[in-house]
Amino acid sequence: MPNPTKIRATINDGVTEVRVLMQHEMENGRRKDETGMLIPAWYITEFKAQHNGRIVLEGQFGTSVSKNPYLIFRFRGGAAGDKVSITWLDNRGETQSDEVAVI
Amino acid sequence: MEKAEIDLGRRNALKASGGMGLLGLLVAAGLIQPNMVSAASERAAFEAKTLDEAFKALGVFFPANSPAIQLTAPEIAENGAVVPITVESTLFRTEQITILVDKNPTMLVDNFFVPEGTEGFITTRIKMAQTASVIALVKADGKFYRVSKEVKVTAGGC
Numbered sequence: 001m002p003n004p005t006k007i008r009a010t011i012n013d014g015v016t017e018v019r020v021l022m023q024h025e026m027e028n029g030r031r032k033d034e035t036g037m038l039i040p041a042w043y044i045t046e047f048k049a050q051h052n053g054r055i056v057l058e059g060q061f062g063t064s065v066s067k068n069p070y071l072i073f074r075f076r077g078g079a080a081g082d083k084v085s086i087t088w089l090d091n092r093g094e095t096q097s098d099e100v101a102v103i
Numbered sequence: 104m105e106k107a108e109i110d111l112g113r114r115n116a117l118k119a120s121g122g123m124g125l126l127g128l129l130v131a132a133g134l135i136q137p138n139m140v141s142a143a144s145e146r147a148a149f150e151a152k153t154l155d156e157a158f159k160a161l162g163v164f165f166p167a168n169s170p171a172i173q174l175t176a177p178e179i180a181e182n183g184a185v186v187p188i189t190v191e192s193t194l195f196r197t198e199q200i201t202i203l204v205d206k207n208p209t210m211l212v213d214n215f216f217v218p219e220g221t222e223g224f225i226t227t228r229i230k231m232a233q234t235a236s237v238i239a240l241v242k243a244d245g246k247f248y249r250v251s252k253e254v255k256v257t258a259g260g261c
Contacts, residue, residue, distance in 0.1 A: 015222070028230070030208065045146075056221050062149040064204060064212040064230045066185045072226035073215075 002096040009084040009102040016078030016102055018049060018056075020071040020086050028063035044069060047088035051078060078102050148211045154238075157203060157210050161247075166240060169194065169248035174239045176252050183231040184260025190225050194243035197223030201242075205251075206235035232259045 003023035010017055022044060029041025041063060049057040056075040078084075085099040148160035158164070175189040190200050200223065202212045212229045223241065231237075231254060238251040 028209070055218055057215060057217065059213055059215040060146065060149070061213050062209045062211050064207045064209045066228040066230050070226075070228045072189075072224075073221065074224050075221040077220060 002090075002094055005086045005088070005096060005098040007084060007086055007098055007100045009078070009082075009100055011078050011080060011102050015074050015076055016051070016082075016084070017072065017074045018084055020049070020069075020073075022047070022069045022071075022086070022088055022096075024068060024088075024090065026061075026063065026065055026067045026069065042090065042092060044088045044090045047086060049073070050083075050085045050087075051075060052082050056084075148214075149209060151210055154203065154205050154210060161201065161211075161214075161240070163240060163247045166247040166249040168250060169241070172239060172241050172248055172250045174237065174250045174252050176237050176254050179255045179257065180231060181257050182260055183233070183256040183258055185228050186231050186237075186254060186256075187226065187228050188237060188239075189227075190223075190239040190241070192223035192241045192243065192248075194223065194241060194248065196244040197241055198244075199240075199242035200225050201240040202227065202229060203238040203240065204229065204231055204235050205238060207232050230260050231256045 005023065006021040008019045024044050025042055026044065027039050027042040029038065031039045033039055043063050044061045046060045048055055057073050061069065080102055082102040083099050084102055085097060087095065087097040089095045148157050151157035151160055171192060171194045173191045177186065180186045188202060190202065192200065198217055200215045200217060203210045204212055213227060215225050217223060234255045236251045236253050238249055241248050
């Protein structure tokens with residue numbers, strides 16, 4: 001089971017700012033372990049962010065995104081109590097979806 | 104919600120329908136919308152080994168420099184594994200923000216699609232193998248613009 005994404009969504013002056021910390025190794029496939037064996041690539045390939053079900057950001061990642069990808073983005077609108085969700089998919093086909101309320 | 108799952112099927116179907124050449128022709132013929140093309144082609148752009156290849160795969164040709172894009176990156180990154188990057192675009196109808204590093208094994212770092220109502224602003228953390236230029240590409244109103252900034256990396260982290 002992947003670890004849950006940490007999300008914080010705050011409304012200020014009609015703009016909702018979303019801070020996201022996805023928990024993922026983001027292995028680039030070029031590193032070796034202690035025995036010299038290549039560690040296979042394992043990384044998030046895409047994600048989407050939704051506000052009450054409407055997409056507010058979509059993105060694709062390569063292997064140059066840091067471990068535990070961190071994002072900040074802002075969308076207009078939103079109100080306290082609205083739902084903001086983050087869903088990601090990695091190259092192994094694993095997916096993780098988490099939701100918070102805007103504060 | 105019918106959009107509850109990441110729409111992989113659509114992207115795979117687009118990928119299967121041909122490389123950039125065919126897609127380019129279809130766009131020129133007005134058969135498919137350009138935003139569909141970017142979704143299909145950018146995965147190929149992640150495989151690019153040169154900046155030219157990456158731009159081509161993204162459908163970018165001679166992007167103009169724009170003072171309306173602000174790229175914030177540290178001058179010196181002590182840890183190449185975590186380099187904070189912020190891109191802010193005040194261009195009208197910013198629809199896509201793309202970050203590349205010209206000397207990384209995988210040059211295309213991430214690619215964001217910005218729908219209407221979302222600001223042209225993104226903060227992310229990237230890996231840098233060595234001292235290199237960070238390039239922010241912004242697509243606004245159908246056109247690509249760029250800015251770049253050199254970041255000195257003291258300990259590479261790719």
